[in-house]
Amino acid sequence: MKIQLLLTGNELMSGHTIDSNSAMIAEFLSGKGYSIHRKVTVGDEPLELLADMKRLCESGDILIMNGGLGPTLDDLTAQLLSDLTGKPLVENPIARRHLEDWCERRKSPLNNSNLKQAFLPEGVEIIPNPTGSAVGFTMVYEDCLIICTPGVPSELRTMMEQTIVDTICKRHPNDQQIDTIRLQTFGLGESTLQEMVNHDYGEWPEQVELSFRAGIPLLEVKLIIHDLSHKVIQQRCYQRLHELIGDFIIGEESTTLAESVVKLLQNRQTTITTAESCTGGLIASAITEIAGASAVFEAGFVTYSNRMKQQLVGVSELTLKMYGAVSEEVVIAMTKGALERSGADYGIAVSGVAGPGGGSAEKPVGTVWMAWGHKDNLRTRRMTLTTDRKRFQQMVTAITLDLIRRELLSLEPQPTYYQALKKG
Amino acid sequence: MKIQLLLTGNELMSGHTIDSNSAMIAEFLSGKGYSIHRKVTVGDEPLELLADMKRLCESGDILIMNGGLGPTLDDLTAQLLSDLTGKPLVENPIARRHLEDWCERRKSPLNNSNLKQAFLPEGVEIIPNPTGSAVGFTMVYEDCLIICTPGVPSELRTMMEQTIVDTICKRHPNDQQIDTIRLQTFGLGESTLQEMVNHDYGEWPEQVELSFRAGIPLLEVKLIIHDLSHKVIQQRCYQRLHELIGDFIIGEESTTLAESVVKLLQNRQTTITTAESCTGGLIASAITEIAGASAVFEAGFVTYSNRMKQQLVGVSELTLKMYGAVSEEVVIAMTKGALERSGADYGIAVSGVAGPGGGSAEKPVGTVWMAWGHKDNLRTRRMTLTTDRKRFQQMVTAITLDLIRRELLSLEPQPTYYQALKKG
Numbered sequence: 089m090k091i092q093l094l095l096t097g098n099e100l101m102s103g104h105t106i107d108s109n110s111a112m113i114a115e116f117l118s119g120k121g122y123s124i125h126r127k128v129t130v131g132d133e134p135l136e137l138l139a140d141m142k143r144l145c146e147s148g149d150i151l152i153m154n155g156g157l158g159p160t161l162d163d164l165t166a167q168l169l170s171d172l173t174g175k176p177l178v179e180n181p182i183a184r185r186h187l188e189d190w191c192e193r194r195k196s197p198l199n200n201s202n203l204k205q206a207f208l209p210e211g212v213e214i215i216p217n218p219t220g221s222a223v224g225f226t227m228v229y230e231d232c233l234i235i236c237t238p239g240v241p242s243e244l245r246t247m248m249e250q251t252i253v254d255t256i257c258k259r260h261p262n263d264q265q266i267d268t269i270r271l272q273t274f275g276l277g278e279s280t281l282q283e284m285v286n287h288d289y290g291e292w293p294e295q296v297e298l299s300f301r302a303g304i305p306l307l308e309v310k311l312i313i314h315d316l317s318h319k320v321i322q323q324r325c326y327q328r329l330h331e332l333i334g335d336f337i338i339g340e341e342s343t344t345l346a347e348s349v350v351k352l353l354q355n356r357q358t359t360i361t362t363a364e365s366c367t368g369g370l371i372a373s374a375i376t377e378i379a380g381a382s383a384v385f386e387a388g389f390v391t392y393s394n395r396m397k398q399q400l401v402g403v404s405e406l407t408l409k410m411y412g413a414v415s416e417e418v419v420i421a422m423t424k425g426a427l428e429r430s431g432a433d434y435g436i437a438v439s440g441v442a443g444p445g446g447g448s449a450e451k452p453v454g455t456v457w458m459a460w461g462h463k464d465n466l467r468t469r470r471m472t473l474t475t476d477r478k479r480f481q482q483m484v485t486a487i488t489l490d491l492i493r494r495e496l497l498s499l500e501p502q503p504t505y506y507q508a509l510k511k512g
Numbered sequence: 513m514k515i516q517l518l519l520t521g522n523e524l525m526s527g528h529t530i531d532s533n534s535a536m537i538a539e540f541l542s543g544k545g546y547s548i549h550r551k552v553t554v555g556d557e558p559l560e561l562l563a564d565m566k567r568l569c570e571s572g573d574i575l576i577m578n579g580g581l582g583p584t585l586d587d588l589t590a591q592l593l594s595d596l597t598g599k600p601l602v603e604n605p606i607a608r609r610h611l612e613d614w615c616e617r618r619k620s621p622l623n624n625s626n627l628k629q630a631f632l633p634e635g636v637e638i639i640p641n642p643t644g645s646a647v648g649f650t651m652v653y654e655d656c657l658i659i660c661t662p663g664v665p666s667e668l669r670t671m672m673e674q675t676i677v678d679t680i681c682k683r684h685p686n687d688q689q690i691d692t693i694r695l696q697t698f699g700l701g702e703s704t705l706q707e708m709v710n711h712d713y714g715e716w717p718e719q720v721e722l723s724f725r726a727g728i729p730l731l732e733v734k735l736i737i738h739d740l741s742h743k744v745i746q747q748r749c750y751q752r753l754h755e756l757i758g759d760f761i762i763g764e765e766s767t768t769l770a771e772s773v774v775k776l777l778q779n780r781q782t783t784i785t786t787a788e789s790c791t792g793g794l795i796a797s798a799i800t801e802i803a804g805a806s807a808v809f810e811a812g813f814v815t816y817s818n819r820m821k822q823q824l825v826g827v828s829e830l831t832l833k834m835y836g837a838v839s840e841e842v843v844i845a846m847t848k849g850a851l852e853r854s855g856a857d858y859g860i861a862v863s864g865v866a867g868p869g870g871g872s873a874e875k876p877v878g879t880v881w882m883a884w885g886h887k888d889n890l891r892t893r894r895m896t897l898t899t900d901r902k903r904f905q906q907m908v909t910a911i912t913l914d915l916i917r918r919e920l921l922s923l924e925p926q927p928t929y930y931q932a933l934k935k936g
Contacts, residue, residue, distance in 0.1 A: 098723055100535075100551075101538055101547060101548050101549075101551070106530060106531070106532045106535045107530070107531060107534075107535075108530045110531075110553075111524075111530045111531075114525055123525060123555070124525050124555075125525075125554070125555075125557075125560065126552065126553070126554050126560065126564070127524075127525070127552070127553040127554075128550065128551070128552050128553075129534070129550070129551040129552075129553075130549070130550050130551075131547070131548075131549075133549075136549065136550065140550070158702065158703075159702070159703040159706060160702060160703070160706050160724060162723060199703070199707050200710075201703050201706050201707055201710070202703055221703070239726075240726065242899070242903075278582065278583065278584060279582075279583040279584070279623070279625045279626055279645070282583060282584050282585075282625050283623050283624075283625055286624075286625070299522055299586060300584060302663075302664065362793075362814075364793075367797070367800075368796055368797050368799065368800025368801070368805070368809075368812070369786075369788075369793030369794065369795070369796030369797035369800060369812055369814065370793065370797040370800075370801075371793070372792055372793030372796075372797075372814045373791070373792050373793035373794040373796075373797050373905070375792065376791075376792025376793065376794075376814070376816060376905075377792065377794075377901070377902055377905065379867070379868055379869070379901055380869075381792070381816070382816055382817065385792075385816050386816055386817035386819060386820045387813075387814060387815055387816060387817065387820035387823075387824055388792070388793055388813075388814030388816070389811075389812075389813070389814070389824075390786075390793065390796045390800070390811060390812030390813070390814070391811055392800060392805070392806055392809050392810055392811060392812070393806065393810035393811065395810060395855075396810045396811035396854065399811075399853070400811055400813075400824075400853070429823070429824070430820065431819075443803070444803055445803070445804075475666070477801070477803055478801055479666075481797070481800075481801065
């Protein structure tokens with residue numbers, strides 16, 4: 089059974105939009121053991137679109153189309169499907185009622201742009217859309233089930249959850265036996281990890297597919313089997329990986345660094361605070377993005393200027409003058425001040441040169457001093473991360489969260505963090 | 513001239529990775545007036561990949577391949593191109609030297625996984641990669657120029673900048689006359705905007721293509737002409753849009769809300785502070801992500817608990833007890849305290865129920881109180897944003913930044929912000 093995806097919209101071709109919908113669709117399907125064979129993206133060019141629709145219907149069993157259902161003139165999906173299948177566009181009563189309700193809830197009149205969304209190829213099955221104006225729909229052509237979905241991610245998500253996954257499972261019951269263990273790691277490069285595995289294993293068991301995915305900031309490692317009778321070998325590989333690189337494993341599935349830290353703090357019934365200069369609140373926001381953060385996080389300090397480092401977290405003027413804002417002494421003082429004023433048990437402080445300006449020969453752009461740890465046991469580290477401002481802030485946030493994670497787990501506190509990073 | 517893209521890698525099909533590379537490639541090309549006709553994504557499935565390579569070479573003039581150049585076993589690009597073109601894989605001396613230098617810089621030995629990256633089809637032209645281990649390369653097949661690039665975004669970016677755009681311009685000099693004006697707007701929906709334009713214009717001039725792209729949180733509006741002699745009409749449309757929806761326009765090109773606010777504050781030589789509860793530092797980090805933020809931002813307060821709302825920004829215990837943490841009185845007190853302690857001129861404070869827990873009948877999940885403005889003129893607003901925790905934090909951040917932007921520009925401070933949002 090072959091599932092293919094066709095994404096439409098000039099915005100996807102122009103470089104101003106990043107497509108997250110196809111990853112979401114794939115994630116829903118992989119949860120049921122289905123995978124996507126091919127994904128084609130074209131602009132709002134009717135002839136190109138039509139040619140791809142035809143080819144993908146002929147070469148696959150299911151075609152999921154995304155985008156092109158909106159109210160504006162460049163939304164072409166319904167018209168082109170009518171051209172392809174020969175079914176005329178007619179006003180669909182369910183779609184019409186949906187649009188009326190949608191406008192009613194918004195206390196706005198049903199305008200002609202919206203009304204266009206009620207005209208669909210004859211005989212389609214409607215997929216409800218509880219939030220947006222565009223309903224989805226399905227139809228069959230050349231024995232291929234075509235599923236049309238809106239481009240708005242939250243609407244697509246609801247349709248996948250409530251309707252589409254079931255529709256696919258019913259039409260093509262799954263007999264695959266895929267099972268995947270996903271591990272999130274931080275601090276090792278892909279080739280280092282592959283070498284460690286090669287070196288340790290000699291021959292990696294062929295029943296278990298080992299796959300990597302370099303994300304920002306985590307590297308995902310997957311152990312995939314295609315036959316459930318291989319579960320024992322998969323478990324053995326999993327154990328062995330834990331022995332090899334356990335310190336670098338943040339968690340399973342889609343665990344993030346912040347999730348892991350919040351969970352560790354919750355389990356220990358302890359709390360953390362942050363004093364941030366160069367990251368400007370990003371560490372605090374990473375922690376508070378996690379549901380339940382309020383149990384472990386009461387306060388964070390964004391002390392961007394020297395004056396505020398003195399006033400909010402009590403760094404002395406003398407320390408700032410003697411060592412400069414980007415220094416070991418200052419991050420220690422920041423951590424101590426934040427710990428004292430918040431009453432937290434653990435603290436993180438960072439001060440660095442995010443760039444693009446502000447660097448010097450001694451402290452070039454990318455230099456950062458970090459302090460972290462329990463109030464009775466603070467550690468520090470200097471690194472140089474040569475990258476752009478935004479990425480620098482993300483990397484510093486990830487590294488400090490990992491340093492706290494290691495502290496909480498009593499692991500080696502000074503891993504190399506990618507051989508590519510220069511150490512200060 | 514037809515440019516097509518082929519992206520490879522199981523990680524792109526599994527739903528765990530979002531592809532940002534193709535948007536980057538498109539952005540570079542559109543800067544030179546080129547556009548991408550079609551983008552195909554397939555997993556690491558050799559036969560599917562080979563079929564797509566062949567078809568895209570035959571149907572286009574340029575094929576940009578992305579991914580599959582890494583050191584691991586699932587990186588197949590070089591092997592498949594060798595199969596397709598009949599050119600044997602040979603050790604490329606430039607690639608080999610590059611790998612030696614790369615390992616030397618990292619003080620790590622050249623391992624076999626890395627060495628695999630030096631074996632490329634005979635006769636390719638190398639594209640230098642100043643940072644990563646994988647060089648890029650080009651070759652010609654069926655009169656189509658194949659350009660192979662690595663999957664790591666920063667490496668791809670450097671290659672596009674330094675080599676690839678030039679290579680394409682030389683091979684296919686551009687005679688197109690595309691010109692695009694991009695506007696970023698906040699607070700209007702796509703169909704509302706389309707209706708306003710329809711209503712105002714009757715007939716929108718056909719020489720100017722009007723196109724929308726709904727992002728998070730901004731809606732991009734584009735005015736595209738395909739003939740430079742239509743510049744005057746484009747300018748007229750641009751002026752008219754400014755008259756129609758000027759208050760909602762954040763800026764041109766890729767201006768963000770935070771950029772716009774930082775710039776306005778810089779121009780007025782004035783400063784801002786933040787006191788955040790439910791956004792947990794996200795507003796501060798949005799501001800400090802902008803280069804030059806230090807001129808306008810000295811300090812931010814993340815006061816997540818009631819105790820810290822008292823201690824860090826001086827909210828009284830009585831106010832918290834009488835009105836609750838999510839209240840108009842508390843956000844006013846938070847703003848005043850933050851203004852006083854930071855010495856800033858403008859302030860933002862938010863307190864809300866980000867969820868998933870913590871809601872009540874009176875203040876359900878999604879409720880937020882915001883206070884903002886100049887120290888002599890604070891305003892407040894309650895909204896209910898029914899969405900997930902992360903999106904809630906992003907939306908609150910965007911709305912407060914826009915409220916400050918409007919304050920700085922003396923614009924109507926209480927726009928509806930999407931008809932879909934319930935007002936408190």
